[in-house]
Amino acid sequence: MNAVVTQEERRAVDSRVVLGIVAVAVLLSSLDLFIVNVALPRIAEDFSGARISGLSWVLNAYAIVYAALLVPAGRLGDRNGHKMTFLTGLGVFVLGSALCAVAPNTGALVAFRVVQAAGAALLTPSSLGLLLAATPAERRATAVRLWVAFGGLGAALGPVLGGLLVELHWRWVFLVNVPLGIIALVVGLRLLPRPAGTGGPLPDGVGALSLIASVGSLILAVVKGQDWGWGSAGVLGAIAATLVFAAVFVISSRRHHSPVVDPGLLRVPNFTVVLANSLLFNFAFAGMLLSAVLWMQNVWGGRL
Numbered sequence: 486m487n488a489v490v491t492q493e494e495r496r497a498v499d500s501r502v503v504l505g506i507v508a509v510a511v512l513l514s515s516l517d518l519f520i521v522n523v524a525l526p527r528i529a530e531d532f533s534g535a536r537i538s539g540l541s542w543v544l545n546a547y548a549i550v551y552a553a554l555l556v557p558a559g560r561l562g563d564r565n566g567h568k569m570t571f572l573t574g575l576g577v578f579v580l581g582s583a584l585c586a587v588a589p590n591t592g593a594l595v596a597f598r599v600v601q602a603a604g605a606a607l608l609t610p611s612s613l614g615l616l617l618a619a620t621p622a623e624r625r626a627t628a629v630r631l632w633v634a635f636g637g638l639g640a641a642l643g644p645v646l647g648g649l650l651v652e653l654h655w656r657w658v659f660l661v662n663v664p665l666g667i668i669a670l671v672v673g674l675r676l677l678p679r680p681a682g683t684g685g686p687l688p689d690g691v692g693a694l695s696l697i698a699s700v701g702s703l704i705l706a707v708v709k710g711q712d713w714g715w716g717s718a719g720v721l722g723a724i725a726a727t728l729v730f731a732a733v734f735v736i737s738s739r740r741h742h743s744p745v746v747d748p749g750l751l752r753v754p755n756f757t758v759v760l761a762n763s764l765l766f767n768f769a770f771a772g773m774l775l776s777a778v779l780w781m782q783n784v785w786g787g788r789l
Contacts, residue, residue, distance in 0.1 A: 502676050503619040504628060507612035509669040510575050511632060512639040513662050514605035517582075518548060519643025519771075522778045524655040528594070531655065535591050537779070538708050542595045544775070545704050550602035553696040556745050557688035559610030564687070567614035568679045572670060574607025579666035585659040618680040644778055685743070692737035692745040699730035 521543055528543070529535045562570035581601030588594035613632055620628040650657040706723035713719045738744040750756050 499676075499678065500616070500620040500624065500628065503616055503678065504631060506669050506673045506677060507571070507616055507632065508635040509665055510571070510578075510608050511612050512635045512642075513666060514551075514578065514609055515636040515639030516643050516646065517601060517605065517639075517662070518551070519640050519774060520647040520650075520658050521547075522775050523644055523647035524651050524658045525779070527651050527655040528591075532591050538712065539591055541708055543591070543598055545701070545708075546595045547598045547602040547605075548771070549697055549700050549704070550599050551606050553693050553700070553745070554603060554606035555610060557690065557693045557743075558606040559614075560685075560688040560743050561607070562611035562614055563683050564685050566679060567611040567618065568673075568677050571608050571611035571615055571677070572673055574604045574609075574611060575666055575670050575673065576604070577601075578604030578608060579663055579670065580604070582659045582662035582666065586656045586663070614680070615677055619678050644774065688743045689737055689741040689745050692734050692741060695730045695733040695737060696745060699727050699734055702726040702730060 525537060525540050525543070529537065529540055532540075558570070558574070578601055581597050581599075581604055584597040585594055585601060588597055613629070616628050616632055617625055646661075647658055650661060702723045706720045706727065709723070710720050734745070738746055739748055751760075
């Protein structure tokens with residue numbers, strides 16, 4: 486009886502350790518969706534007055550790549566093991582953060598944000614897989630709520646922490662991830678459990694890349710429409726590319742054994758409604774957050 490109690494207590498301690506490690510990583514990946522909003526005017530000043538329309542890709546690149554790679558990254562974790570996928574993603578995220586902090590121009594910053602986003606996509610679903618594997622069944626609902634809460638905390642802290650760090654320099658917005666990420670990486674390498682992967686086919690890379698290209702082309706048309714002209718060759722070409730890449734994504738999703746989006750899910754009414762609600766909410770929330778920050782800095786005259 487004592488041996489059973491000891492084993493259960495050890496498992497509970499292990500689950501708290503896992504929660505602590507993955508919480509840091511999830512918080513950082515969520516934080517970087519919103520923390521950069523506050524830094525855009527300072528980045529524009531540092532990069533010789535770069536326009537907000539161009540700097541918007543610092544935000545867009547992260548959001549698009551992160552969203553498009555989440556499902557393939559989760560299936561990669563199921564296939565190869567969540568610990569390896571999580572630590573790889575965390576390492577890539579830390580590397581991307583360090584590169585963003587030393588970026589010499591807007592183009593390099595956008596490219597390094599893509600690296601950041603790829604790492605965040607790898608670590609996010611794997612962090613949940615590790616947490617579920619380490620948590621007893623009766624405590625999993627609470628563990629998942631805490632996991633979600635840390636993601637929400639990162640979104641809420643983004644503008645606040647970003648405002649404080651920008652007072653030092655905008656590069657600290659990215660540098661802050663490096664020491665915290667390295668600590669989580671070292672501790673995770675030693676203490677995280679190693680649940681076995683399930684094998685299976687590789688996730689749909691073509692579908693993920695075509696989704697990124699489709700959304701990116703659409704945003705390019707919207708962002709550059711006023712500068713280039715809505716009837717210009719550049720905007721019409723971007724819209725055409727959007728349709729082509731969207732068609733590739735649909736075809737790949739129908740044919741691949743492990744698609745980014747299972748077409749069968751779209752025939753489930755509840756899933757479709759939740760998906761539409763989430764899309765509308767996140768579109769409004771992200772737009773509100775960016776516009777409020779820019780208004781406070783550029784119109785109201787205050788600095789967060």
